[in-house]
Amino acid sequence: MEASKGGIYRRFFKRPMDFVLSLMSILVLSPVFLIVAVLVRTKLGSPVLFKQERPGLNEKIFSMYKFRSMTDERDTEGNLLADHIRLTKFGKFLRSTSLDELPGLLNILKGNMSIIGPRPLLVQYLPLYNEHQKHRHDVRPGLSGLAQVSGRNAISWEDKFKLDVKYVEQVSFLGDWKIIFLTLKKVFVREGISSDTAVTMEAFRGNERAEDNE
Template identity: 50%
Template structure:
């Protein structure tokens, strides 16, 4: 992507992101309120899961999502993700309703509708130079990895798709990813890694580990 074309694309995309996210927040406000109430009743407070994540050029921001897990309770045996994840929380993840507050991040400019998913800050030092290129663009609510397997993919597969997006991004590509993401959500494909409540930890390129990305 040339510099001039890239700047034009980025400007148009930012405007579209803000418009779509604002429209989504307005249209989904009754749903947001209903989910917040259910989270408060079933999981307790706080209703939102907030965590610092790296964004464009590795700059950190605070990510907003609905909680899907109970608080850690060592005495009660609630320690691991699988122990803390409730049936209600799993349903939120399966439908991606837990992602609705992330629209606020898009409005603020922390994120885009489409881009590599924002991972954990501690992963920054573990990326290879090629993998680190995923931070050349704003992170997204959805991306190529989410439209093509989600958590069923290995880390290597995810990062390869991230870099493919960075090098070939366009409005047409973004539209295709949004379309394919909706299809994936309807089919509920790749919600969890095989045998995992969420994902395994990314240890670095040498380990070829498969995943943990959003532990809440």
């Protein structure tokens, strides 16, 4: 309920906390931003930033920023090569350390994203969600989230969406800080970067059957 502590935090304190923490992080990490940007430009080329449209709060589309982690290699017909070919050792390093996610702090500062929330996925997935899964867009998407600290790309889509909705239903100050600390731990350990069969995560193909999730 809105009158609950979680509701008050979500309505009045979560966004200001996001703004302050993202601004502080950008200032403190500005040397890291510069170093990574130079390395990306040198090793992978330009543009340094990867920009892609993603659905945010209430499915509103925004441009999400990340550091580029793949080359622009193409075949003789001009088509991009497979991800596992374009993802270099340096790109894998950026992803495993989550350094590629640093520009997402700019999205948080702008209000497109939150520090903690369901990860923003591809726009083409929007028609594929069932009614339960759509609730993942009832809050701002996050730089990290419950699904990320519970397995990241190593868990199934079904489990990931259940965790996303569980987070939406239980947003709280203590819960967010717990996920923040668990995220830092995951970054150092480098767990769940890839699924068993893909460089990151297999594409979401939709739900095989309509069902009511708990």
